[in-house]
Amino acid sequence: MSNPFLAADTGRIRLCGHRGHNVSAPENTFAAFRAAHELGASSLEIDTVLTADGQIVVIHDLLVDRTSNGTGAVKDLTLAQIQALDAGAWFDPIFAGERMPTLGETIALAHELDMVLEVEIKEKVHLDRYVSALQTALADPRDLARVMMISFDHANLKAVKAAIPSIRTGGIVHEKFPDTVAVARISDLDELCIDLDVFDPTGAEQLHAASIAIRCHAYSPSTWDKARKSGLNWNETLPQYLRAGLIDTLSGDDVEWLKDFIDTAGA
Template identity: 40%
Template sequence: MSYVPLASAAGRVHVCAHRGHSIGAPENTLPALVEAAKRGATVAEIDVVLTADDEVVLLHDEILDRTTSGKGRAAALTLAEIRALDAGAWFSPAFAGTRVPTLAEALAEARRHGMGLLVEIKERQRAARMIERLAAVLTAERAAGDVLVISFDHVSLVEMRRRLPEARTELITHARHVDIRAVAERAGAASVAIEADMFHPDDGRALHDAGVAVRVTLPRPDRIAARLAYGLDIEGPIREALGHGLIDVLAGDDTDHIAGLVTAYGRLG
């Protein structure tokens, strides 16, 4: 399996499950990936941090409190200690006993379901060590073609490609850049991620002209509806952009909703 982010090259607009199907299963767990695949996801975005013994595990936060039964920093516990925690009961009793997976396990699960992975670096304190370990895991698992390594820290992504030249990267942005194409090209990125309320069609065209994919993330449907009730239509422009082939990957917590939009409006650029 190889993940091809550009819709024109992949032959489809990708459905991306944000932290897996995180509206229906505990985020960044294997059940969340399985649920995403069942609902039509072709790629899932996951987050990674390091344990005390330098293992790469799926967690959005560097602090364990929110999504596990543990407390404190993930970096203070070994993999064995983190594996002893419950990473599902916080979400629902039905998921009690769910464990924090390693990146290698997530790669294997994604492969079983034919999904790519977007691996976001959330490790802040030891970013350089994380890059070393990511390169090692992707090499050992022969998975460089299955993933994009993504981050808000664009400098780290340049370093990732220096350490592992076959790695592909995605820049995450929360602002409009004067020349987004130049930003992507200077970083050697394969894709750029843009929040829905910051996406502009001109940026989509500029990136496509450079052969760079465009990923847009939508909020959950209830949050979209809450804004629409006050006249703020965040989804309408994204439906239009999908129809014009300006979005390659549409992401969100609710995989069913994202898949429905891609089926109804997605066009190849």
């Protein structure tokens, strides 16, 4: 079966909006997701946490304070309470009324827009309950096919795959390793999510030889400006990686800006 997260299978590099196109719309909202799609993204990276009544909602933090007009921990609020919050006005008054979607609602949007999802597990309190809710949310094979579950905690991903054997999982890494394939294999991962700062082309070739997908996170223009001032030459290396077919998904905060790298690289 074709793997929608491997460029070798789809014939294209996926452009991924990190929390949506979050430079022009409030992160992890439909407004940011639709903006990413309109700019050419075919993938979304989203973050998820469990509510008090066992529902998976799309939010980066364990607290609602930063990205809504509410306060408190997601774990202490019901879905109804969370979706009554304004998740847009903090970013700009024009987004007043945006709310935090559920994972199920975001999957439905992914079907509508023909996108795939990289779903990060941010839950840290009730992982068992989260996995149970995930089994329910992904009961339909059509939904499961659009999802890659990702996390910094590779042990948690292995536990998720034990509970849902057909699920795809991707481990986030911020370091270089002497054997990247071994890192993926030990946790039964289908993808490694690698920051551009530690991207290793030799390791990428080895991952692809093992049919393991690669998502490269390329940050935002402001981060690139700091890197340039520090003497890093990402403007040269990223196009090289793209032309060489070493990246399956390119993700970042500014979808429009990233798309130029794919287009100018001829990838």
